[in-house]
Amino acid sequence: MxxxxxxxxxxxxxxxxxxxxxxxxxxxxxxxxxxxxxxxxxxxxxxxxxxxxxxxxxxxxxxxxxxxxxxxxxxxxxxxxxxxxxxxxxxxxxxxxxxxxxxxxxxxxxxxxxxxxxxxxxxxxxxxxxxxxxxxxxxxxxxxxxxxxxxxxxxxxxxxxxxxxxxxxxxxAGPRDLLLHLYTNTVEANFAREHGVIDLAQRADAVMRVAALDHAPAPLPLPHNTPTAELHLHSPRIVGLAGRSALTAYRAYLRSLKDVAAAMQTLPELQDAQAVFAVTLFHAQLEQGGFTLLPLPPARARLYGLGFRVLRTVYGTARPPSEPQPKMAWMPREAFLAKYG
Structure with a gap:
């Protein structure tokens, strides 16, 4: 021992x-x-x-x-x-x-x-x-x-x-800090490794990560074998920024989409991605940013909703988001780069 x-x-x-x-x-x-x-x-x-x-x-x-x-x-x-x-x-x-x-x-x-x-x-x-x-x-x-x-x-x-x-x-420090460390270095780290998630959150207010996929998951209106890029949030960072103010978090979110656009033009893994999408509870903000919203199948929506509740519990945000059901938000590559590139 x-x-x-x-x-x-x-x-x-x-x-x-x-x-x-x-x-x-x-x-x-x-x-x-x-x-x-x-x-x-x-x-x-x-x-x-x-x-x-x-x-x-x-x-x-x-x-x-x-x-x-x-x-x-x-x-x-x-x-x-x-x-x-x-x-x-x-x-x-x-x-x-x-x-x-x-x-x-x-x-x-x-x-x-x-x-x-x-x-x-x-x-x-x-x-x-x-x-x-x-x-x-x-x-x-x-x-x-x-x-x-x-x-x-x-x-x-x-x-x-x-x-x-x-x-x-x-x-x-307190017990919750140990829990957060363990979750980040096991669950989050394993997910990022298994799904090839690329961390784009080097800036102090950057909140975005992205994964290159070799397919277009449903309900994207694209052939299944179309390469895509899936957005992921840096959870503790966005929670921390939201703790300062909702406007601060929203502005950081929009700035971080520019990081994704830059990565799509420079990283080999993302060169073939024909669309950008995210499954999120914050789809209203993405819709304002030019994304198209798609409903998820009920079973899949419930599964994602459960995952988001776990994240809120782990990262300490008791306030639920304004949207109760997750949706998929997506934008074609050309439109995304034209707006955020």
Whole structure:
């Protein structure tokens, strides 16, 4: 059982054990940027890069570094950066004294239960696991040497790099966060892999994914062997944007259709698609956007409706959509590219 312990501990942290943080608002463009620091000169280099980029970040600093980099740590506080701990939590007060800043968070990397208990006893919370790519309301870890480049990249995608403490809605994790992680990394990931779903949601407000099909499913008025492109929503992203406002989500939806049009003209998988379609509860919005609506067979409509109810439960939107029954919305390739290309 010992090899399973790290996975079990990670799951417990995602569920809020030891006071672990979860993240922030899933529709906010802010992303918490953490930068590991290993030496005084590296800290000074990071401060210079952040100053040049006009950005503030969370610096992950070991207490052992505090005595030899006290001046730079104090300068980091004065510049508006957040100081968080990393390594063994033996003396966080040393970090606080050097930086003149209250340390609230700690990187959980490599920590066992005893160290996590010491963190909790001192009122320090483990940071969430950083993601490989930026996501609204979450954290990324950026190496010092690539800080400037990564900050520019995130901003180009519509993100606002900030210290972790400044992510809107920053909160402690709970059991629901673990459930969401498991669902996303099992059910959603398996579906995307099996159906060849292409993620087009790199921008902070992008909500669309697309799958290339080698056929035209009913009730599309096309020969069955016609290649098509099926639209899928990035569920947590659209729920997060809708949490800000319905208008924000609607505008993001329309902008994301332009991402699909660009993909249809550039990705080899979509070159032969002769139509774009979606089975959705939000068909009124697509109809306004030029799509034609088609009713689904009753049994199929009930099946999709059940799936959509599961998604609403998992992603935490209790408010039902305005349309109770799913429909298929579709548009021929030429018309779609003419409108959104």
């Amino acid at each position: 010992r090899p399973l312990l790290p996975h079990l501990l990670a799951a417990q942290l995602r569920a809020g054990a030891y006071g672990a943080w979860a993240g922030g608002h899933p529709g906010a463009p802010e992303v918490g940027v953490t930068v590991p620091i290993h030496s005084g000169p590296e800290l000074e280099e990071v401060l210079a890069k952040a100053r040049e980029a006009g950005a503030k970040v969370t610096l992950l600093v070991s207490p052992a570094l505090a005595p030899v980099a006290a001046q730079a740590l104090y300068a980091a506080t004065q510049a508006g950066h957040e100081i968080a701990g990393t390594g063994l939590p033996d003396s966080p007060c040393v970090l606080e004294a050097a930086s003149a800043q209250l340390v609230q968070s700690w990187a959980a990397d490599g920590l066992g239960r005893a160290s996590l208990r010491r963190l909790a006893a001192q009122g320090l919370r483990p940071l969430p696991f950083p993601l490989e790519t930026p996501q609204p309301g979450q954290t990324v870890r950026v190496l010092p040497e690539s800080l400037g480049e990564q900050l520019r990249h995130m901003r180009a995608l519509g993100y606002r790099p900030v210290p972790v403490r400044d992510v809107p809605g920053w909160r402690r």
